[in-house]
Structure formats: C-alpha cells, structure tokens
Amino acid sequence: MTDLQEAVINDDEAYEEEVYEDSEESVRHPDETGILKLVLLSGQKILELPAEDGVPLETNWHRIEMNLLIDSLHWHWRDRRDYFVGGNMFVYFSLQQVKNKDYRGPDFFVVKGTDGTRDRDSWIVWEEGGRYPDVIVELASPSTVDIDLGLKKDLYEQTFRTGEYFCYDPAAERLFGWELIRGGYAEIKPDSRGRLPSRELGVRLGVWEGEFLNARKLWLRFYTNEGQLVPTKGEAEAQRADAQAQRADAQAQRADAEAQRAEAADQRAEAEAQRAEAEAQRAESADQRAQAAEAEVERMRALLSKQGIP
Numbered sequence: 001m002t003d004l005q006e007a008v009i010n011d012d013e014a015y016e017e018e019v020y021e022d023s024e025e026s027v028r029h030p031d032e033t034g035i036l037k038l039v040l041l042s043g044q045k046i047l048e049l050p051a052e053d054g055v056p057l058e059t060n061w062h063r064i065e066m067n068l069l070i071d072s073l074h075w076h077w078r079d080r081r082d083y084f085v086g087g088n089m090f091v092y093f094s095l096q097q098v099k100n101k102d103y104r105g106p107d108f109f110v111v112k113g114t115d116g117t118r119d120r121d122s123w124i125v126w127e128e129g130g131r132y133p134d135v136i137v138e139l140a141s142p143s144t145v146d147i148d149l150g151l152k153k154d155l156y157e158q159t160f161r162t163g164e165y166f167c168y169d170p171a172a173e174r175l176f177g178w179e180l181i182r183g184g185y186a187e188i189k190p191d192s193r194g195r196l197p198s199r200e201l202g203v204r205l206g207v208w209e210g211e212f213l214n215a216r217k218l219w220l221r222f223y224t225n226e227g228q229l230v231p232t233k234g235e236a237e238a239q240r241a242d243a244q245a246q247r248a249d250a251q252a253q254r255a256d257a258e259a260q261r262a263e264a265a266d267q268r269a270e271a272e273a274q275r276a277e278a279e280a281q282r283a284e285s286a287d288q289r290a291q292a293a294e295a296e297v298e299r300m301r302a303l304l305s306k307q308g309i310p
Contacts, residue, residue, distance in 0.1 A: 064212065066139065071234070093125040106138060137167070141171070164180070175207065179199065194207070201222070204222070206221060
C-alpha cells in the first residue's frame, strides 16, 4: 500500500501527524455523502465529522447578517491571503467533543496567519496546526442568547483562548465584546459612537441602519477607525458605479452649461450685430437726409438767383 500521511487523533485526545501503512480505514476520509470520518486506529472506531447539522439559522436576518460580515471582511482584506473567515461552520477541537457530538459552529469567525485559499467544510483544529479562531462573532436570538453569553463565552475564553469575542443581540439591540487579557476576558469599552474596537481585525463593530439585500433593518457592520463604513464588494462596486455616474452627470451638466454659455454668447453677438446694423442704417438714413437737405438748399439758391434775389 502507499504510505498515507494524515492528522489522526489518538484516544488520549492529543493529536499528532504520523505515517501509517494500512488500509484506507486507518485514516480520516470522506464517505459517499461527503461527511468526513475519523477512524481511531487503536480501537478501529469510526467517528463522523459532519460539516453541518442541517439546522437552519434562526431567521433570514441571521443568514444575511452572517454573509454581510463575511463579505465585508473579504473586501476590507481583499489584498490579503493569510486569513480564513467562516460562518456557521463547525469547529472541531477535541476527541471528546466529537464523541459527544457536541458540535460548535460560530456564526462568524476569523483565523489569521493561515492559508485562506484552501477550501474547508469545517475548521478542524488538529489539521490546522492547533490554530483556533482569533475572532468570533455570535448573532444571538431569544433561544440562544443565554448560551451565547454563558456557555459559549466560557468555551471561547477558556478552551479556544480566542483573542476577541463579540455577541450581538438584535432583539435587545445590544452589542457585547470581550478581549483576552492575561488569560481572561475583559470587556471591550465602546467608543463615543457606541462602537467596539477590534484590535485583531483593525476595525470597529457597530450598528448601522440601512437597506441591504432589499431588507431595511439594523445591521451589525464593520467600520474603519476613521469612522467609515466597511462595504461589501457589491456595495463598493455600486459606490464606484454611482460615483462614476455622478461624475459623468457632472461632466454632462458642465458641457450643457458650456453649450448654454456658448449659445448665449452667440445670441449676444447676433444682437450686437443687429444693433450695429440698425445703427448703420440710422447713420445711412441721416446721411441721406443731410444730402437731401443740402440739395434742397442748392435748389433754392438756384431759384432765387434766377429771380435776381441774391
């Protein structure tokens, strides 16, 4: 058989990369449905690692919001390839978790310093060099808010050691944030606009009221440290198109104004020509009258002379 090199979890929950000369059943592999299977060599047990649980997100808002955050970060870091961003994706971190089927899928998470070009159906810590998410955002709902602020917060703080954890509760319109300082979570204080800074992402998280994907609601958005909204790629392209249209419209308006000015100048020149022509006509008429008067004077002189009147 060909040597197969895979990341395998041992029964003691540690993990390491080893080379095994065995059948395909001795390594993690996808089955016919695409579900990853982890085979424990010591006990020849098969554990499945599903990429999703089939449970939909709480609401359409949650689905759109998750994609909004992902798309915004991709655009903000569009020149980078050293990060991975996931949404509603399982994070596998221990054998006990897999055995208990205690799947954890943050609504939004970011891992920095990794190959972001590689496709992943889930984030498997032991296959990622032991890397956990650097930033996690949970989008709470009435049915999950207590877990998001309790059990998950403890997990992200004590097990994941995630640098920053944010939780937004749209029902209460409240945004929570913590950063890992000296091994424990400390609350992130909002700025004067109520936004929470993220050192890991280099942005601020805050609420924005507006229309996105034909839905006008309150959305959790990223802002630059200068206060500018971080757009998605679609929004940025729409903004560029709008700016180009505005510039084209301004150019058309300037051209129209210039044409109007040129037309007005032509009209003024024509009026001036008409006035000059009228003045010339008046001058010619006056000259003709003067000549007629002079001729009349000469005629009268000649008539008087014939009559002997000096």
